[in-house]
Amino acid sequence: MPGITVKGDRIHYISGDVLKKERPTVLMVHGAGQNSLTWRYQVGCLKSHPYFNLVVPDLPGHDKSTGNGCKTIEEYSNFLKDFVDTLDLGELILVGHSMGGGIVQVFTLKWPQRVCALVLVGTGSRLRVAKETLWSVENDFETFCRIAPTRAFSGSAPKELREAFVETILKTPQSVIHQDLLACDDFDITERISSIEVPTLIISADEDILTPVKYGEYLHGKIKGSRFYVIRGAGHFMMQEKPEEFNRILMDFLDSLSLKHQVGS
Template sequence: MQLVMVHGSGQNELTYHYQTARFENADAVNLPGHPDGEPRDSIRGYVDWVRDYAQGKGYPPFVLFGHSMGGAIALDYALRFPEDLAGLVLIGTGGRLRVHPDYLNRCLDEAQWRAEAPAYYEAINAQLAPQLASRALQSGPMVEHNDLAACDRFDVMERLKEIGLPSLVIVGADDIMTPVRYAEYLGRELQDAEVVVVSDSGHFVTLEQPEAVNDAIARFLKRLDDSNG
């Protein structure tokens, strides 16, 4: 089964480093502007790009993964083009993604943003910190600002009940950006959703607790295979 994995604001395919290492047919994409090309200024624009990419690869139907902003992209994709999808994996995300002004303002001070990146990623994953920081620096603070602004405008809270695709919702127990209550809301509102809360993890749960995340994904994919078999 084909898996398409979409990263969050200002990030890249390294968000799914441990998932692409474990799962066959996993394609972790780099959205436009991350760092190549021009970023889209809305979730809808990114959805259009992902759909063109997936169709160009001949993927549909596929399981669409989304972390943070990627989760917004996955939800909007499911609302607009459910026929393309076999399921959803929603990680550290929500049906609405209001962004605190501090996160937006942080991106406007480029010198400080660049100075803080190494320590920020060291706290998330020491092994991958140099690569994570280097890749984020390539995209730059204004791409992250663009993405966060798109997230801030995103709201499909009232439409989640329309999504009938099998869905796995994963969240770090200590996530302060998209807290557990966001995942629990998705679990209640989506027609067919399982929620997994991963202990000792924050917003970048795929990098902080990869084994727990991968085990949850493996169980979900087996369920999809069994239901299709």
């Protein structure tokens, strides 16, 4: 897993074999308290894509990346800009889950010229976190780790997914997870979201209790020309519960972009 230094922090990331600046880069951003393993079932089919680079970072303070995380979604978007500039990446296809979805929305609003497409997964233009969750992360982490998987997945999710989820949580400091959730709770760009004009794919799941389908419906209604899909029988981490369906939706969208890229090149 390669790494680069960004503003003093060592940032680790997954990528394809060679990053070619002339190709757009699919940049996948995980959510609160998570890491690049969020996308482990997507990396395989994207690493060898003929028209796109792939980069999947651990955000600062998460898993293998050093640092203390960021206090706001805005700060995370600034980090992401520094990260892509350090890697000298060209056009970006930003893919964000949950908090990561907030990060890539803000990035797109701030630097629209850098973004050729956007994929929003289990996210919204506003993210709210229950007070009980914020309290348990700070004061009763053991209980948080026990309850979190039941909220992250549908009731039919395999035990292995739930166990792996807890293992992922434990790779990031408790203080960073709490800070992430505070950043989510403070996030609200509902008045700005209609300014996004890049091709956008929105994916929700019908059993997601953290960012319900209505969040995706709202984004779809505000982002002109966006595509909207609902994955059935999955919760907040639908890319892990239903990887084949998720990957098909994602790859169809990317293939439509690659066709346009070829025609325009």
